[in-house]
Amino acid sequence: MSAWLGRDGQAERIVQRLMHQQHSIATAISVVGVGLHSGKRVDLCLKPAPVDAGIVYRRVDLQPAVDIPARATSVGDTRLASTLEGAAGASVQTVEHLMSACYGLGVDNLLVEVNAAELPILDGSAAAFVFLLESAGVQKQAKPRQYIRVLRTVEVRE
Numbered sequence: 001m002s003a004w005l006g007r008d009g010q011a012e013r014i015v016q017r018l019m020h021q022q023h024s025i026a027t028a029i030s031v032v033g034v035g036l037h038s039g040k041r042v043d044l045c046l047k048p049a050p051v052d053a054g055i056v057y058r059r060v061d062l063q064p065a066v067d068i069p070a071r072a073t074s075v076g077d078t079r080l081a082s083t084l085e086g087a088a089g090a091s092v093q094t095v096e097h098l099m100s101a102c103y104g105l106g107v108d109n110l111l112v113e114v115n116a117a118e119l120p121i122l123d124g125s126a127a128a129f130v131f132l133l134e135s136a137g138v139q140k141q142a143k144p145r146q147y148i149r150v151l152r153t154v155e156v157r158e
Contacts, residue, residue: 025136033120049109051143066090101129
């Protein structure tokens with residue numbers, strides 16, 4: 001059992017964090033990288049968000065800035081990258097690694113400010129995003145998570 005717990009019970013703390021309360025990060029943290037598809041510099045800033053905010057991508061390069069919530073209804077093109085679409089034709093792509101890191105660490109509420117149409121690729125995995133989120137500190141919030149209870153079979157067919 002102790003091998004599963006990892007270093008200093010880290011896995012156990014993550015499981016407990018995932019269970020009940022909502023979480024955000026404790027402090028803002030930034031990174032600069034390169035967009036995988038554009039090859040251009042991308043500035044990214046992760047900021048704490050209030051309870052029930054969800055994960056929101058803010059395109060700060062647009063005037064006015066456009067918020068794009070990370071919801072199933074926002075999903076657009078998924079060829080080569082996961083794209084979220086917002087108002088006025090604004091979108092943000094290559095969100096899958098940050099979304100995976102948020103899920104894995106139990107982060108429910110986060111403001112993601114980005115100055116490009118895609119996130120930086122960093123090391124090509126979720127690991128760099130995990131490092132950023134852990135460096136910012138994952139913080140419990142005062143409200144419990146809400147869950148969707150599936151009451152009947154759901155199928156997707158072509």
